[in-house]
Amino acid sequence: MIALLSRDLRLAMRAGGGFGLGLAFFLIVVVLVPFGVGPESGLLARIAPGILWLGALLACLLSLDRILALDWEDGSLDLLATSPLPMEGIVSVKALAHWLTTGLPLVLAAPVFGILLNLPAPGFGWLVVSLALGTPALSVIGTFGAALTVGLKRGGLLLSLLVLPLYVPTLIFGAEVARRGAEGMALGTPLALLAGITCGTIALLPFASAAVLKVNLR
Amino acid sequence: MNLNALWEYANPKKFIETTDRVLPVLAWGAALMLVAGLVWGFFFTPEDYRQGSTVKIIYLHVPSALMAINAWLMMLVTSLVWIVRRHHVSALAARAAAPVGMVMTLIALATGALWGQPMWGTWWAWDPRLTSFLILFLFYLGYIALWEAIENDDTAADLTSILCLVGSVFALLSRYAVNFWNQGLHQGASLSLDREENVADVFWYPLLVSIAGFVLLFVALVLMRTRTEIRARRMRALLARERMQA
Amino acid sequence: MVLSVSGASVARGGIPVLEGVSLRLSPGEALVLRGPNGIGKTTLLRTVAGLQPPLSGTVEAAPESLVYAAHADGIKATLTVEENLKFWAQVFGTRDISPALDAFCLGPLADRPAGALSAGQKRRLGLARLLVTGRAVWLLDEPTVSLDAEAVAMFASAVRAHLAAGGAALIATHIDLGLAEARLLDLSACRAAPLAADDFDGAFL
Numbered sequence: 062m063i064a065l066l067s068r069d070l071r072l073a074m075r076a077g078g079g080f081g082l083g084l085a086f087f088l089i090v091v092v093l094v095p096f097g098v099g100p101e102s103g104l105l106a107r108i109a110p111g112i113l114w115l116g117a118l119l120a121c122l123l124s125l126d127r128i129l130a131l132d133w134e135d136g137s138l139d140l141l142a143t144s145p146l147p148m149e150g151i152v153s154v155k156a157l158a159h160w161l162t163t164g165l166p167l168v169l170a171a172p173v174f175g176i177l178l179n180l181p182a183p184g185f186g187w188l189v190v191s192l193a194l195g196t197p198a199l200s201v202i203g204t205f206g207a208a209l210t211v212g213l214k215r216g217g218l219l220l221s222l223l224v225l226p227l228y229v230p231t232l233i234f235g236a237e238v239a240r241r242g243a244e245g246m247a248l249g250t251p252l253a254l255l256a257g258i259t260c261g262t263i264a265l266l267p268f269a270s271a272a273v274l275k276v277n278l279r
Numbered sequence: 280m281n282l283n284a285l286w287e288y289a290n291p292k293k294f295i296e297t298t299d300r301v302l303p304v305l306a307w308g309a310a311l312m313l314v315a316g317l318v319w320g321f322f323f324t325p326e327d328y329r330q331g332s333t334v335k336i337i338y339l340h341v342p343s344a345l346m347a348i349n350a351w352l353m354m355l356v357t358s359l360v361w362i363v364r365r366h367h368v369s370a371l372a373a374r375a376a377a378p379v380g381m382v383m384t385l386i387a388l389a390t391g392a393l394w395g396q397p398m399w400g401t402w403w404a405w406d407p408r409l410t411s412f413l414i415l416f417l418f419y420l421g422y423i424a425l426w427e428a429i430e431n432d433d434t435a436a437d438l439t440s441i442l443c444l445v446g447s448v449f450a451l452l453s454r455y456a457v458n459f460w461n462q463g464l465h466q467g468a469s470l471s472l473d474r475e476e477n478v479a480d481v482f483w484y485p486l487l488v489s490i491a492g493f494v495l496l497f498v499a500l501v502l503m504r505t506r507t508e509i510r511a512r513r514m515r516a517l518l519a520r521e522r523m524q525a
Numbered sequence: 526m527v528l529s530v531s532g533a534s535v536a537r538g539g540i541p542v543l544e545g546v547s548l549r550l551s552p553g554e555a556l557v558l559r560g561p562n563g564i565g566k567t568t569l570l571r572t573v574a575g576l577q578p579p580l581s582g583t584v585e586a587a588p589e590s591l592v593y594a595a596h597a598d599g600i601k602a603t604l605t606v607e608e609n610l611k612f613w614a615q616v617f618g619t620r621d622i623s624p625a626l627d628a629f630c631l632g633p634l635a636d637r638p639a640g641a642l643s644a645g646q647k648r649r650l651g652l653a654r655l656l657v658t659g660r661a662v663w664l665l666d667e668p669t670v671s672l673d674a675e676a677v678a679m680f681a682s683a684v685r686a687h688l689a690a691g692g693a694a695l696i697a698t699h700i701d702l703g704l705a706e707a708r709l710l711d712l713s714a715c716r717a718a719p720l721a722a723d724d725f726d727g728a729f730l
Binding site for chain 1: 414417418420421424425428429434437438442444445446449450452453455456457459460482
Binding site: 072145 | 549571592595599601617618
């Protein structure tokens with residue numbers, strides 16, 4: 062398992078691994094929004110938590126099809142499936158590797174981008190907390206979508222369509238925590254619900270992903 | 280009643296034979312009930328004292344919304360049957376129900392917009408119920424797209440049924456998330472067991488008739504589409520067999 | 526007995542291709558699968574490897590004894606030869622990769638990125654993976670594709686050494702590997718008969 066994780070991280074770091082792709086996309090979203098809605102700082106401050114969450118989500122979505130597609134193409138997935146690693150473990154490690162290479166950089170970069178969008182001072186901490194809690198769920202759900210579409214030639218668009226509605230609860234609670242944090246309101250309930258969704262998906266969804274992947278490898 | 284006898288209908292041949300007999304009855308029943316319910320509702324009920332004649336769209340809106348949700352529930356059940364017992368007809372019935380459910384969702388959304396405009400002064404509001412239906416629509420879209428994208432029938436059936444199970448959980452989660460996110464304009468459910476509270480008898484009876492019409496319509500459409508799917512599947516099987524022999 | 530398949534039927538894309546396949550492998554034995562293209566050699570190997578269930582019949586093997594080598598080698602182009610092998614060694618819980626490097630003359634290439642290898646060298650790397658897994662039964666699908674005569678001999682001696690050490694191999698191939706001791710199994714006899722048209726209404730296929 063650790064071998065698989067370190068291999069995936071190493072692959073992501075090397076040329077052509079796509080590391081930083083999500084981050085670049087996040088930057089593009091954050092830079093383009095003020096051009097779209099105007100430079101008024103009050104408005105930007107109000108929509109900043111939502112935009113930052115949306116940017117992080119889209120950046121995540123962009124890199125999902127790489128989770129399993131590369132291993133599928135070069136045949137590693139067949140070989141991994143016949144190795145001693147359980148399929149549930151493989152998909153969990155894949156999700157973890159995706160989070161470490163995509164989700165974590167987004168979490169760390171979000172405060173910097175928050176400055177660009179005039180995020181109110183109390184919001185920074187909660188933005189990071191909400192993203193740190195929510196992005197693992199995005200990676201795990203995304204791995205499920207990637208497992209569903211792994212054998213398809215043009216799976217990218219379908220993957221987005223399948224994952225989009227599954228992302229709704231995480232986005233709602235995550236953005237709500239960030240928004241309430243920025244406005245200095247009580248945020249215990251959405252925070253607990255966000256944490257609940259993340260824990261639930263991490264605990265249960267790998268079984269569905271593994272089942273789906275086994276069907277696709279048949 | 281012997282429940283085991285029910286599984287006989289999972290045989291495609293038996294299914295086609297039975298539906299040959301049942302389908303005309305259902306189709307005529309659906310047409311009759313729909314015409315009766317809608318004509319009664321549209322022309323022979325008084326206007327609501329607050330909402331005027333706009334209230335009459337309820338005879339399309341409520342039944343289609345009900346069927347939109349029930350279609351998904353039916354897909355959930357047939358998906359489970361496929362996963363547990365692997366009856367092909369079950370998987371094909373789920374596939375057949377999805378577009379019908381999606382159209383029902385669209386009807387509910389469209390009639391809702393038409394009703395919302397005079398009542399709330401807007402075609403669309405990000406109200407929890409409306410938003411939930413939009414999300415449901417996306418689920419249908421993804422489910423159908425996945426069926427269409429996969430060539431092998433058994434693989435497609437397996438993947439879509441797992442998607443249906445996972446999707447159901449997330450659809451429920453979204454429902455509560457959306458409720459939490461915005462408390463909303465939409466009135467409470469118009470239908471409940473203690474109907475006295477909600478809708479007066481004059482509106483209630485024609486509504487019941489048109490709901491029955493929608494249920495029959497749904498069943499008839501799903502049976503018809505399942506028959507089509509069975510035949511299409513059989514055709515693909517024949518072609519594949521021919522390719523093998525060539 | 527390390528592997529026994531009895532009365533197995535296998536399907537590709539939902540269509541039965543082979544039926545009534547029975548074979549047994551004992552330690553030190555190699556079995557070569559023969560048959561025209563499309564007969565279902567790959568499908569049979571995937572079934573034995575556990576990637577897909579047989580339609581009927583059974584596949585029995587000692588737990589954790591199989592290793593499968595497919596058409597594709599599963600090589601990562603940006604990792605070096607050594608890193609590729611080390612990864613699989615870790616996955617299968619073994620350590621030493623030097624015998625594998627030696628057996629396929631990959632020592633001088635160990636630090637080269639796998640993407641810079643020729644097709645034949647990549648194939649050698651894919652086959653070297655078998656040695657680092659430490660598994661007893663090799664399931665090989667066209668192992669000699671893109672190998673030159675010298676490399677085929679390398680492969681044959683690796684298989685021989687594996688058999689001598691009590692291993693076994695099930696090999697789908699068209700060419701003569703120079704393994705005189707290997708038994709042959711021609712799958713042409715097991716081609717699945719087309720179903721009668723009447724059955725179609727009952728179960729589609």
